[in-house]
Amino acid sequence: xxxxxxxxxxxxxxxxxxxxxxxxxxxxxxxxxxxxxxxxxxxxxxxxxxxxxxxxxxxxxxxxxxxxxxxxxxxxxxxxxxxxxxxxxxxxxxxxxxxxxxxxxxxxxxxxxxxxxxxxxxxxxxxxxxxxxxxxxxxxxxxxxxxxxxxxxxxxxxxxxxxxxxxxxxxxxxxxxxxxxxxxxxxxxxxxxxxxxxxxxxxxxxxxxxxxxxxxxxxxxxxxxxxxxxxxxxxxxxxxxxx
Numbered sequence: 689x690x691x692x693x694x695x696x697x698x699x700x701x702x703x704x705x706x707x708x709x710x711x712x713x714x715x716x717x718x719x720x721x722x723x724x725x726x727x728x729x730x731x732x733x734x735x736x737x738x739x740x741x742x743x744x745x746x747x748x749x750x751x752x753x754x755x756x757x758x759x760x761x762x763x764x765x766x767x768x769x770x771x772x773x774x775x776x777x778x779x780x781x782x783x784x785x786x787x788x789x790x791x792x793x794x795x796x797x798x799x800x801x802x803x804x805x806x807x808x809x810x811x812x813x814x815x816x817x818x819x820x821x822x823x824x825x826x827x828x829x830x831x832x833x834x835x836x837x838x839x840x841x842x843x844x845x846x847x848x849x850x851x852x853x854x855x856x857x858x859x860x861x862x863x864x865x866x867x868x869x870x871x872x873x874x875x876x877x878x879x880x881x882x883x884x885x886x887x888x889x890x891x892x893x894x895x896x897x898x899x900x901x902x903x904x905x906x907x908x909x910x911x912x913x914x915x916x917x918x919x920x921x922x923x924x925x926x927x928x929x930x931x
Contacts, residue, residue: 694759698822702802723772743881767862
């Protein structure tokens with residue numbers, strides 16, 4: 689079990705995290721876990737998300753039980769456990785000692801693009817919804833142990849997906865496979881029950897779409913949130929992993 693790579697991708701919402709879950713899930717030697725702390729997050733915060741009742745009905749609300757599963761035995765033949773996490777799901781009550789058992793990577797995106805996409809699914813947005821504050825805390829906390837986590841910008845990745853995937857595989861001692869570059873459309877059994885509310889674009893996709901800059905026209909509170917988060921994004925962007 690010591691040879692299993694537990695790759696934890698800590699993202700904010702409306703990023704390419706689900707597409708990356710498809711990519712890693714297409715490997716013959718992988719298993720994927722979709723936002724395992726989501727039910728705990730909803731229970732603790734009381735926040736109203738699309739599909740909240742469904743998530744709470746089927747999800748694990750005890751974060752310690754989630755951690756035991758993430759660090760526990762993987763099925764035979766699994767070399768990599770890809771964990772798709774939202775950084776803001778790390779609520780204040782969760783101890784972070786278990787993170788040392790993971791290979792942690794931060795996935796970032798320009799908050800102006802994130803907010804513009806987010807408000808198409810939820811009417812309101814706050815800075816805490818975007819995850820950049822939590823990603824900064826994660827970066828500083830992990831870096832203090834002597835090995836800063838990799839930071840990948842979605843725009844960079846989409847410009848060179850194969851180069852980044854090859855580099856990630858090499859970094860974690862895994863072989864690259866062309867299967868990571870494309871997948872069949874539609875939902876998968878590994879998708880969370882929230883998929884119908886958030887995964888429509890990935891369900892239509894068969895691979896990574898080329899990066900296209902978005903002209904995010906924001907006003908009012910949404911513009912304020914993006915402006916508040918921009919310096920946090922710029923700090924992480926400055927230490928991003930270039931491939």
